[in-house]
Each structure stands twice: as structure tokens, then as C-alpha cells.
Amino acid sequence: MKIKSNLAKNYNRKKISFCRGKGSFLYATNGSKYLDFVQGIAVNSLGHAHPKLIKTLNEQSKKVWHVSNAFTIPEGEQLAKKIAKKTFADYIIFQNSGAEATEAAIKVARRYFYSKGKFNKNRILCIKNSFHGRTIAAIYASGSKKMTEGFGPKVAGFDHFNFGDHKKMKKLISKKTAAIMVETIMGEGGIKQIPDWCLKGLRKICNKKDVLLILDEVQCGIGRTGDFFAFERSRVKPDIVPIAKGIGGGFPIGAVLMNKKVASGMIAGTHGSTFGGNPLAMKVGSTVLDIISNKNFLNNVKRNSKYFHYQLNKIKEKFPKIIKEVRGRGFLIGLQLHKDQTSFIKKLMHNKLLTIRAAENVVRILPPLNVKKNELNQAIKIIKKVCLEYK
Ligand SMILES: *Cc1c(COP(=O)(O)O)cnc(C)c1O
Numbered sequence: 001m002k003i004k005s006n007l008a009k010n011y012n013r014k015k016i017s018f019c020r021g022k023g024s025f026l027y028a029t030n031g032s033k034y035l036d037f038v039q040g041i042a043v044n045s046l047g048h049a050h051p052k053l054i055k056t057l058n059e060q061s062k063k064v065w066h067v068s069n070a071f072t073i074p075e076g077e078q079l080a081k082k083i084a085k086k087t088f089a090d091y092i093i094f095q096n097s098g099a100e101a102t103e104a105a106i107k108v109a110r111r112y113f114y115s116k117g118k119f120n121k122n123r124i125l126c127i128k129n130s131f132h133g134r135t136i137a138a139i140y141a142s143g144s145k146k147m148t149e150g151f152g153p154k155v156a157g158f159d160h161f162n163f164g165d166h167k168k169m170k171k172l173i174s175k176k177t178a179a180i181m182v183e184t185i186m187g188e189g190g191i192k193q194i195p196d197w198c199l200k201g202l203r204k205i206c207n208k209k210d211v212l213l214i215l216d217e218v219q220c221g222i223g224r225t226g227d228f229f230a231f232e233r234s235r236v237k238p239d240i241v242p243i244a245k246g247i248g249g250g251f252p253i254g255a256v257l258m259n260k261k262v263a264s265g266m267i268a269g270t271h272g273s274t275f276g277g278n279p280l281a282m283k284v285g286s287t288v289l290d291i292i293s294n295k296n297f298l299n300n301v302k303r304n305s306k307y308f309h310y311q312l313n314k315i316k317e318k319f320p321k322i323i324k325e326v327r328g329r330g331f332l333i334g335l336q337l338h339k340d341q342t343s344f345i346k347k348l349m350h351n352k353l354l355t356i357r358a359a360e361n362v363v364r365i366l367p368p369l370n371v372k373k374n375e376l377n378q379a380i381k382i383i384k385k386v387c388l389e390y391k
Contacts, residue, residue, distance in 0.1 A: 014349075021048025024368055024375045026354065034349075035378055037367045038356045042187070042219050042332065045246035045292060047368035052287055053249050060283040067279065069272060075282035082286060083257065086228060086293045088237050091263040094277030095254035098218035099133025101242035102181070104256040106137065107271055108240055108263070109179035109212045115265035125172055125180045125211075128160040129359065131188035132181065132216055141181065163192060166201075173205065179212040179240070180205075184230040187219035190360035191327040191334030196234035203236045212239040212262060218254075222246030223292040223369050225330035226302035246369075249288040253281045292369065301369050304376065305330045308367075311380045319387040327362065331369055334362035335383075344390060353382040 018034075020027040024047050026036040039047065046053065060075075067073060080092040093108075095101050106124055113121040124141060132138045139147045140155035148154070159177075161168040163186070173180075180202060186192040194202075199215075206213045215238040220230040224246060227233055231241075239262050244254035254276070258266075275281075291297060309326060312335065316323040322344075327334035337344055341363045348355050348363070358364040367376070 016349075023047040023049070024371050032352060035353045035375060035382070037365050037379060038354045039366055039368050040250065041356060042224060042245045042366045043248070044250045045222055045224070045288065045369050046249050047370060048250075050249060050370075052291065053251075053284060056283050056287040057251070057280070060280050063279070065278065065280045066275070068274075069277060073277055073279060073282065075279040075286070076277040079282045079286045079289065082289050082293075083255075086289070087241075087257060088259060089241070089257035090260040091258050091266075093256050093258075093266070093271060093273075094282070095244070095256065095273055096252050096275050096281075097133070097254045098242065098244035099135045099138045099254075100273070100276070101218060101244050101254035101256050102132040102138050102141065102216055103135055104254075104271060105181065105214045105216070105240045105242040106141070106179070108256060108258055108266060109181075109214060111265035111270055112212065112262040113178050113265075115267075120176050121178045121210075123157050123159055123174070123176045123178060124214075125159045125161070125169065125177055127182050127186070127189075128162050129189055130163075130183055130186055130216075131219075132183075133218075163189070166198075170205065173209050173211060177209065177211050179214050181214035181216060183216045183218075183220065185220040185225070185329065185332055187332070187364075188358055190336070190358045190362045191332060191364065192360075193230075193327075193329060196236075199231060199234040199236045203238075206239075214238065214240040214242070217241050218244045220332055222288075223298055223301055223330075224332045224366075226298055226305055227330075228293055228298065230329065230332075246292070247285050247288055248281065249284060251281055251284040253285045297369070301330055304371065304373060305333075307373070308376045308380075309333070311376070312383070315380070315384055315387060318384075319390075322387050322390055324361075331365075331367050331371070333365040334358055335365065337361045337363065344386065347386045347390065348382060351382045351386060353379055 017029050018026045019029050026034045110122045126141050128143045132141045143160040159172045215231050221243050241257040247253050312326045324338050325336040341361050356364045
């Protein structure tokens with residue numbers, strides 16, 4: 001029998017495909033125009049085909065794409081300097097993806113205690129059914145049965161507690177615990193926020209027990225919530241933060257950010273990446289950062305998302321039997337339904353609005369951060385219509 005597609009079957013793909021994108025919109029090969037509130041899962045933070053990103057990419061593509069990290073890369077120095085200036089971070093290691101960034105975060109934490117002679121302080125405490133990526137270590141960090149099934153032997157060194165189970169969390173912290181690694185807002189897990197007072201509590205416990213705090217901001221960071229990082233509102237300072245998705249605006253970039261203390265373990269030769277931090281990626285990331293870290297830009301995300309949440313909550317009040325809860329913050333939004341969300345997402349798509357699922361019956365809505373108000377209104381109209389027709 002002839003094989004129809006030579007792509008492995010590891011994705012359950014929709015038939016639809018796209019030939020062009022502009023801002024909040026995607027143009028499908030079937031001729032239809034879609035309002036794209038997936039944006040590559042919070043990756044295209046500035047929408048499709050942003051003129052400044054195109055300009056940066058074009059200009060740098062004529063200069064130099066890639067050189068080895070054996071040499072000094074000024075474009076990377078520049079982006080690292082900008083990140084350090086705007087955030088808690090003193091040092092940065094560039095990667096290419098979120099999973100690589102979370103793995104590097106784990107390595108930084110373990111290596112720090114190793115460098116202090118605490119050779120057994122290497123366990124990482126995580127939330128069960130969280131999401132830290134798909135590499136062998138990251139799936140065992142996530143502690144999800146579905147993600148790890150068939151990929152054993154189990155990677156040792158990870159402990160898990162359920163979201164909100166403070167008692168179990170405290171019980172699991174031992175002298176061997178090197179770090180607590182959590183998503184500030186769980187993305188794949190259903191847009192669940194760790195409350196600010198819990199983040200504060202986590203920081204306190206970490207200080208008391210000599211444990212490092214890793215906040216995975218791969219999905220919720222880079223302006224997604226209206227703050228540059230989701231944790232900023234709590235005023236908590238983490239030790240290590242993996243980022244990815246939004247920082248490249250569609251170009252694959254990952255990074256692990258760290259403070260001076262923990263960076264001391266990462267001496268020459270301890271970590272590396274062939275592609276991570278190449279000039280092309282660094283230039284694009286730099287342009288994305290310049291735009292998003294601007295106060296006016298972030299205030300605009302706050303203002304527009306507040307309006308959108310207000311409208312979504314109005315729909316929820318009108319259709320309490322369909323929508324259980326409007327979750328999230330800024331433009332990291334989940335509509336939690338009372339039942340399975342598959343057909344709801346399909347109906348939104350029929351009405352030309354693209355959204356994506358998350359756990360716990362959640363319809364995830366991820367507009368570009370520079371979405372226009374009339375586009376938000378368009379989405380509201382479609383969601384209302386689908387609620388009216390939904391049974
Ligand atoms: C997407 C995601 C990752 C993994 O990123 P990849 O680029 O797919 O490897 C890790 N952590 C969080 C919180 C994510 O949302």
C-alpha cells in the first residue's frame with residue numbers, strides 16, 4: 001500500500017493548511033481567512049509577518065546566519081545584555097526550544113549544588129501533570145502518565161505533588177531537593193495560575209530549605225500576561241527561568257535565565273548547543289524584545305486583554321451551562337467548558353476563529369499581543385454565535 005503522508009503519525013492534525021499570514025489572520029489554502037488566536041501556541045507574539053521582524057531577518061540573513069559558540073557572537077552578547085537589563089537575570093544561555101530551556105534549567109540547578117560539594121542535592125520537585133517539554137527528562141519532570149507511557153526506563157530525580165497540595169509539597173522537600181520547578185501559569189495543564197501568595201510562599205520555603213526556585217515561563221512569559229514575566233506581579237524573584245515560545249516571534253529560540261549565584265556552577269564546558277544563540281536568531285529575538293519590553297506595549301496588552309476578559313465573562317454569564325470559567329491572565333486565556341471542548345473548538349473554526357485545547361476541557365485562546373480591538377470584537381461575536389448554536 002502506498003503511504004499517503006511520509007510524516008510520522010505523532011500528531012493528530014487537522015486537514016486545514018495555510019499559505020500566508022498577516023497580523024492576527026491566517027489565509028488557508030482553501031481560500032478562507034481565519035482569525036488566528038492560536039499563533040503557533042503563543043509563539044508568534046507579534047502576529048504573522050510583522051514588518052520589523054521581516055526587516056531584521058532579511059538584513060541579518062545577508063550578513064551571517066550561524067557561527068559556532070566557540071567564537072564570540074556579538075548579536076548574542078547584545079540580546080543577553082538587554083534581557084539582563086530588563087529582568088532579574090544576570091546570565092543567560094541560549095537554546096532553540098522550550099524543552100531544551102527547561103532541561104538546561106535543571107542542569108543549572110544541579111550543577112550549582114555539585115559545585116558547592118553537595119553531590120546528592122539533585123532532586124527536582126514538580127507539579128503533577130504539568131508541562132515542561134517532550135525530551136526524555138522533561139516528560140518525567142512533567143509527571144504525566146500519558147506523556148511518559150512507553151518511554152521508560154523512568155528518569156530518576158523527580159518528585160511530584162498535585163497542584164495546590166501544599167502539604168504534600170512541603171513533605172516532599174528533603175535535603176536532596178535541589179529545586180522546585182513549576183510553571184507560573186500552567187499552559188497545557190488548563191491555564192491554571194499559581195496565586196501570587198503561593199509564589200511568595202514557595203520563595204520563602206526555598207530560601208529556608210536552600211532550594212532553588214525555577215519558574216517555567218516558556219508559555220506565560222514574554223509579555224503574554226501584560227507583564228514581561230507572569231511572576232513579576234508577585235514581586236517574587238526566581239533563581240532560574242526557562243523561556244522560549246514568544247521570544248522569537250516565530251523564530252525558534254529558547255533560553256535559560258539565571259542569577260549570579262547559580263550561574264557560578266556553569267563553568268566552561270558544562271553545557272553547550274550547536275544552534276543555540278546563532279546570530280540570525282539573536283537578531284530576531286532582539287527585535288522582539290525591543291518591542292515587547294516597552295512599557296506602553298505592555299500597558300496596551302493589559303488594557304486590551306482586560307476588555308477581552310470582561311467580554312468573555314459576559315458571555316460566560318449569559319451561557320453558564322456551557323462555560324464554567326474564564327481562566328488566565330492577559331492574553332493567556334482558557335475558556336473552561338462543562339464538557340469536552342472538541343466540538344466547541346471545531347465550531348469556532350467553522351466560524352473562522354482558530355483556538356486550541358488544553359487540559360480540563362479548556363479552550364485555549366492566545367491572540368497575538370498586538371491584536372487590535374476590532375479583532376477582539378470579531379472573536380467575541382464568533383464565540384457568542386457558537387454558544388447560541390451549541391447544545
Ligand atoms: C511549550 C512548553 C515547553 C516546551 O517547549 P518546546 O519548544 O515545545 O520544547 C516547556 N514548558 C512550557 C511551560 C511550555 O508551554
